[in-house]
Amino acid sequence: MPELPPPSARPSPAPAPPAVRAEAVTALRAAGCVFAEDEAELILATAGTPHEVTVLVERRAAGLPLEQVLGWAAFHGLRIAVEPGVFVPRRRTEFLVDQALAQVPDASVVVDLCCGTGAVGTALATALGPVELHAADIDPAAVCCARRNVGAVGGRVHEGDLFEALPAALRGRVDILAANVPYVPTDEVALLPSEARDHEPSTALDGGADGLDVLRRVAAGAPDWLTPGGCLLVETSARQAPAALAAFAAAGLAARLAASEELYAHVVLGTRRPGAR
Incomplete structure (x- = not known):
């Protein structure tokens, strides 16, 4: 072309x-x-x-996703830069942002894990005002794209596998830990629309046998990074929600589910209890 x-x-x-x-x-x-x-x-x-x-x-x-063609996506009232080969932020994920803002409205340290374009972290920092914002992704293309968005609001982007990418100084200090993890079961990736299947990285889509492999890893590690009262938020599906809640509870988080019928969005929230590890 x-x-x-x-x-x-x-x-x-x-x-x-x-x-x-x-x-x-x-x-x-x-x-x-x-x-x-x-x-x-x-x-x-x-x-x-x-x-x-x-x-x-x-x-x-x-067949390229429209947002990759345009070079941007509308998300939470913002124009988020989108580059070829990077996961396109979905409108339903705006619900995760709203839940985070409602849960911890005075957050000062925010982490956007599995950040993709960095849309979630950028939206949170824009709404909260001056915050310490960190984002991370395992995909180098996503990290490059996220730096355009997260850097514009004063944040930093790190490359690596989940918590391994984050500065150690963040341990126990994170108020909002947003993780838009991949949650499509491996056997169902082939059933996705070609726009996602053929033009977005498998690391942003494939969540393992039941779609919850990465979610479980994030839930297990989150308590070490959250401040007391800090909140982990992860998007999932209605079908997976009970197992996701169980994973949060097993990690010692006080877990609940929030859902939006309008956006067909399901977000599991887990709060670190005061006195927890």
């Missing part, structure tokens, strides 16, 4: 001629995009020239 010039070299988008708009909609509709008109508007608003419109439409028609 043709390459786009770097963003700094692109002119500001101008109103597209009707013919360019119509061609974009037609091409997207032919590719099976259900919301072809809406997607065309976003592409037209992002592209600087008719040529760039063509390039972006071709990328979308080839």
Whole structure:
């Protein structure tokens, strides 16, 4: 596919001629995009020239996630930078952010584990005001992308496997530990839409045999990093929620489930009890 010039070299988008708009909609509709008109508007608003419109439409028609085509995703009122090959933040995960803010509204130390683009940590820091923000991911591409977002709000991003990536000085100091872990069972990854299956890293999707392998590791390690009263929040599915709650309880956390019917979102919250390890 043709390459786009770097963003700094692109002119500001101008109103597209009707013919360019119509061609974009037609091409997207032919590719099976259900919301072809809406997607065309976003592409037209992002592209600087008719040529760039063509390039972006071709990328979308080839199956790339819209957010990777645009280079950004809307999340919790923010425009989050998204790069190719990085997990795209889902709207339902905004519910996790809201739950964290409600649970620890005065948080001063925030960690975004399995951060992907860093959308969760960026949203939390934006809402909370000045905080010490750390994010971590095992995928180098995600770390690179997250630095664009997390760095913009004064945070730091670390590369590594879960807690191994974090500075030791954070132990026992974390108020909010948000972990949008992979939770798709291995046998079900092949059933995901091609946008996710073919264009997002398996490390951000595959959660092991029952989808809870990474969740269990995070729950087991969390008490050592949370401050008394600090909260771990992890997204899961309705089917997995009972087992996820059990994993939190086994780690010594006071666990509960929050759910949003509107977003079809399920978040397990675990609070470190005062006096716990």
